[in-house]
Structure formats: C-alpha cells, structure tokens
Amino acid sequence: MNTKRNRSGFDLYSIRTVTILSFLWFAAFLIVTIWSLQTFFINNYYEDMKARETQNSAMMLQTTYESGNTNLANLALSISVDTGTFVRMDIGEEIYVFDGGTIVEPSEATYSYEIGKAREKLVASGQKSLSLMANDSKTKARRLVYVSYLGKRRYGNFLYIVAPLYPVQSTISILRQQLTYISAIAFIIALLLARLISSRLTNPIKGITESAIKLGQGKYNVKFNGGGFTETNELARTLNTASYEMQKTEHYQRDLIANVSHDLKTPLTMIKSYAEMINDISGDIPEKRAQHLNVIITEADRLNKLVNDMLAASRLQSNQVELNKEKFDIVEAALEVAETYLVLNDTDGYFINFTRCKPAYVYGDKEKMKQVMSNLISNAVKYCGEDKFVNIELTRIGNKKVRFDVFDHGEGIAADELAHVWERYYRASANHNRAIEGTGLGLSIVRSILALHNANYGVDSKVGQGSDFWFEMDIVKK
Numbered sequence: 001m002n003t004k005r006n007r008s009g010f011d012l013y014s015i016r017t018v019t020i021l022s023f024l025w026f027a028a029f030l031i032v033t034i035w036s037l038q039t040f041f042i043n044n045y046y047e048d049m050k051a052r053e054t055q056n057s058a059m060m061l062q063t064t065y066e067s068g069n070t071n072l073a074n075l076a077l078s079i080s081v082d083t084g085t086f087v088r089m090d091i092g093e094e095i096y097v098f099d100g101g102t103i104v105e106p107s108e109a110t111y112s113y114e115i116g117k118a119r120e121k122l123v124a125s126g127q128k129s130l131s132l133m134a135n136d137s138k139t140k141a142r143r144l145v146y147v148s149y150l151g152k153r154r155y156g157n158f159l160y161i162v163a164p165l166y167p168v169q170s171t172i173s174i175l176r177q178q179l180t181y182i183s184a185i186a187f188i189i190a191l192l193l194a195r196l197i198s199s200r201l202t203n204p205i206k207g208i209t210e211s212a213i214k215l216g217q218g219k220y221n222v223k224f225n226g227g228g229f230t231e232t233n234e235l236a237r238t239l240n241t242a243s244y245e246m247q248k249t250e251h252y253q254r255d256l257i258a259n260v261s262h263d264l265k266t267p268l269t270m271i272k273s274y275a276e277m278i279n280d281i282s283g284d285i286p287e288k289r290a291q292h293l294n295v296i297i298t299e300a301d302r303l304n305k306l307v308n309d310m311l312a313a314s315r316l317q318s319n320q321v322e323l324n325k326e327k328f329d330i331v332e333a334a335l336e337v338a339e340t341y342l343v344l345n346d347t348d349g350y351f352i353n354f355t356r357c358k359p360a361y362v363y364g365d366k367e368k369m370k371q372v373m374s375n376l377i378s379n380a381v382k383y384c385g386e387d388k389f390v391n392i393e394l395t396r397i398g399n400k401k402v403r404f405d406v407f408d409h410g411e412g413i414a415a416d417e418l419a420h421v422w423e424r425y426y427r428a429s430a431n432h433n434r435a436i437e438g439t440g441l442g443l444s445i446v447r448s449i450l451a452l453h454n455a456n457y458g459v460d461s462k463v464g465q466g467s468d469f470w471f472e473m474d475i476v477k478k
C-alpha cells in the first residue's frame with residue numbers, strides 16, 4: 001500500500017486525512033460559489049429581476065387597456081404601489097400618473113426628461129416597446145425606463161414605467177459580513193464532522209487490525225468487532241469465522257498428534273514385544289511363532305493403513321489428486337468391496353447384508369469410489385451395535401440416479417456432531433472412550449472424493465438407534 005507518512009505521523013492517505021480534506025474542499029467550494037454569486041452577480045440579477053417585473057406590469061396594463069376594462073387606473077395604482085414604480089399613461093389628451101414609491105404627488109413633470117428620451121428612441125426604433133437605463137446627473141441614482149405604445153401604434157398612446165434601481169452596495173456589504181461568519185462556521189462544522197466521521201470509521205478498522213495482529217501471534221480466542229458499519233461488520237464476521245476455523249484446525253491437529261502418536265505407538269509396541277517374544281521364547285516353537293508372527297503382520301498392516309490414510313487425506317486436501325474417470329457399474333464395484341467384509345459374517349459373527357439393484361453405470365474413478373464405499377462400510381463395521389448388523393444397499397432412483405446406503409444399529413451420532421464427522425481428524429465424542437482405532441481421516445477422505453465426483457452425500461443418524469451413511473451418483477448410459 002502506498003502511504004506517505006512524515007515524522008510527525010501525518011499520513012496523507014489515511015482515512016482521517018482524506019475525509020477531512022474532502023470535507024474542507026467541499027466547504028470551500030460551497031463558500032466560494034455563494035460568495036461569487038452574492039457579490040459579483042447580485043447587481044445584474046437585481047436589474048434583470050426589475051426588468052422582468054416591469055415587463056410583467058406593462059403586459060397586465062396593456063391587456064386591461066385593450067379589453068376596455070374600466071379598472072385600468074386602479075390597476076396602475078396598485079402596480080405602482082406594489083412594485084414601487086412610477087407609472088404614466090398618455091391616452092389621447094389625458095395624462096395619468098401614479099407613483100406608489102413616494103409620498104410626493106406625482107405630476108406630468110416627474111421623470112419627464114427620461115420619459116421624453118425614451119419615447120424619442122421608441123418612435124425612432126419602430127419597435128413596440130423598449131427599456132433603457134438612465135442615470136440621474138445630480139443624484140447619480142439609476143433607474144430603468146420602460147416605454148411602449150398603449151394599444152395600437154397609430155393612436156399614439158403611451159405607457160411609461162420608471163423603476164428606480166436602488167444601490168445594492170450596502171446590501172452586498174451586509175451579505176459579505178454575514179458570509180464571513182457563515183464561512184467560518186461552515187469550516188468549523190466541516191472540520192468537526194470530518195473528524196467525527198473519520199474517527200467513527202477508523203476506530204473499528206484499528207480495532208480489527210489490533211485483533212488481527214493478536215491472531216497472527218496465535219491468540220485464536222480474539223474477537224473482531226465491526227463497530228456498526230455494514231462493511232466493517234462483514235469484515236469482522238469473516239475474520240471471526242477465519243479465526244474460529246484456525247482454532248478448530250489447531251485443535252484437530254493437536255488431537256491428531258495425540259491420536260496418531262497413540263495409534264502408532266500401540267502397534268509399534270505390539271510389534272516390538274511380539275518380536276521380542278519370538279526372539280526369547282517362541283522362536284523354536286513353530287505354532288507359537290506363527291501366532292506371534294501373525295500379530296506382528298496384523299499390526300504392521302494397521303500401521304500401513306494409517307500412514308496411507310494420512311497420505312491420501314493430505315493429497316486430497318491439497319488437490320494433488322487426478323481422477324481416472326471411466327464408466328463402471330457401481331453395483332458390481334460395491335459388491336467387490338462388500339465381499340471383503342462379508343467374510344466377517346462367518347469369522348466374527350457379523351450380520352452384514354448386501355442388497356443390490358440391477359446394474360447402474362456411473363462415470364468416475366472406480367478405485368476411489370471403491371475406497372469411499374470401503375471407508376463407509378468399515379466405519380459401519382467399527383461402530384455397529386451389539387447386534388453386529390450392517391446393511392449395505394444399492395437402489396436406483398428412477399433412471400437418473402443410483403444411491404448407496406450403509407446402515408448400522410450402533411450408537412449413532414449426536415445431531416450437533418453430524419456436520420463435523422466429515423471434517424479432518426474429527427472423532428465424535430460418543431466414540432472417544434471406546435477402544436476403537438481410527439484417525440478421524442476416513443470420512444474426510446470420503447467427502448473429498450465424493451466432492452470431486454460432484455456426488456450428493458450425507459448421513460442420517462439417531463443417537464442410540466444407528467446411522468445411515470449414503471451418497472448418490474448420476475447414472476450414465478453403458
């Protein structure tokens with residue numbers, strides 16, 4: 001990130017500086033705009049406004065006159081009073097004057113010089129009406145003189161309106177003074193607001209940074225606080241989840257080291273002690289020796305399986321596995337797997353059933369799918385109840401899907417643990433105390449493989465009643 005921070009700690013790119021500068025820019029822009037509008041344009045604006053007002057008055061008088069309305073005089077008087085203008089109408093021989101702006105009785109002589117000039121100009125120009133600015137030579141007062149024909153030109157009737165233009169200088173200086181105050185207040189408010197907003201924005205970010213530093217130091221129990229903004233709240237939520245996941249992984253890994261070292265230790269101790277026994281005692285007694293060698297082989301196999309599981313899980317996790325996809329009959333594959341377990345019915349008093357449907361071809365990695373089924377069946381065998389009952393079942397769902405289920409009547413899995421059994425190194429609490437070997441890797445391998453096949457999978461389980469681990473795959477044409 002690009003930050004410029006000088007020795008005093010001022011950072012040009014910090015949220016605080018940027019917010020304060022933006023607010024000050026905005027305040028300055030507003031103030032400059034208002035100042036220039038007020039001081040430079042107020043004069044023009046005032047004169048334009050007067051000209052428009054005068055024209056409107058003239059139009060009203062014109063229409064009233066043309067419609068022959070007898071209210072003309074009243075209207076002229078009220079316009080003159082309302083707008084503070086001098087109104088004169090020359091109709092035939094008659095001259096009517098009104099001046100609402102002064103208390104002096106108006107007369108024909110009032111503004112007669114300006115009126116005369118304006119009329120001359122109008123007649124010379126051939127226009128219907130015109131306005132001009134006149135400066136009083138003595139008082140320097142400015143006025144707007146409007147003249148137009150009243151009714152048709154050939155009757156020679158005239159309407160004059162003279163609007164005095166008051167000097168706006170005094171108004172401008174009042175405004176300037178007020179604007180100075182307003183500007184100062186605006187700057188102060190902008191500064192305060194910017195500081196308030198920036199500190200409200202930066203405080204949660206600072207808090208999150210501090211917590212993240214702690215997390216980096218391995219303190220997984222830190223809590224991230226969002227500070228009330230949607231974005232920062234979301235960031236805090238994400239980081240809380242991340243720290244929870246990290247905590248969980250660490251927890252599982254600690255468990256794994258404990259489990260694995262225990263699981264490795266037991267067969268190693270057995271191997272060592274049986275080897276010693278052969279060495280010391282049974283070496284010359286073929287029957288005993290064979291028995292002891294058998295134990296060594298079984299334990300070595302167990303070690304082998306454990307190491308393989310760990311390798312498989314870590315390869316799958318790091319996406320190093322390539323699938324060898326082909327079309328194969330999943331029912332046949334399931335039977336091949338089940339057969340290695342069905343022998344337990346005869347040797348160990350299990351009741352393992354295999355219920356099949358008609359062949360169902362799927363597209364996937366046959367060996368990996370066999371590993372999935374083997375892991376699920378071996379779990380059912382490991383965790384089945386006293387009745388040693390396990391049911392492996394394949395069913396077709398229409399012509400679209402095939403479903404693999406393995407049921408047992410074991411302890412089952414508590415509802416709050418169901419989602420976790422698929423996680424790496426997770427071993428459900430109900431099975432912890434039992435002397436059942438396991439690494440907590442089997443189901444995580446199953447999950448990774450099924451995910452690579454885009455298969456649906458799940459587990460339905462009730463504590464005390466048993467479990468049903470299942471997956472479904474799309475049937476393809478043979």
Ligand code: ADP
Pocket residue numbers: 379380383384408410411412413421422426427428429430431437438439440441442443444467
């Ligand atoms: P493990 O090597 O411990 O069996 P798995 O990943 O295969 O590891 O299973 C994770 C956990 O899920 C097991 O420790 C066990 O608690 C639970 N589990 C798996 N299958 C079953 C089942 N059929 N019945 C009850 N619990 C099961």
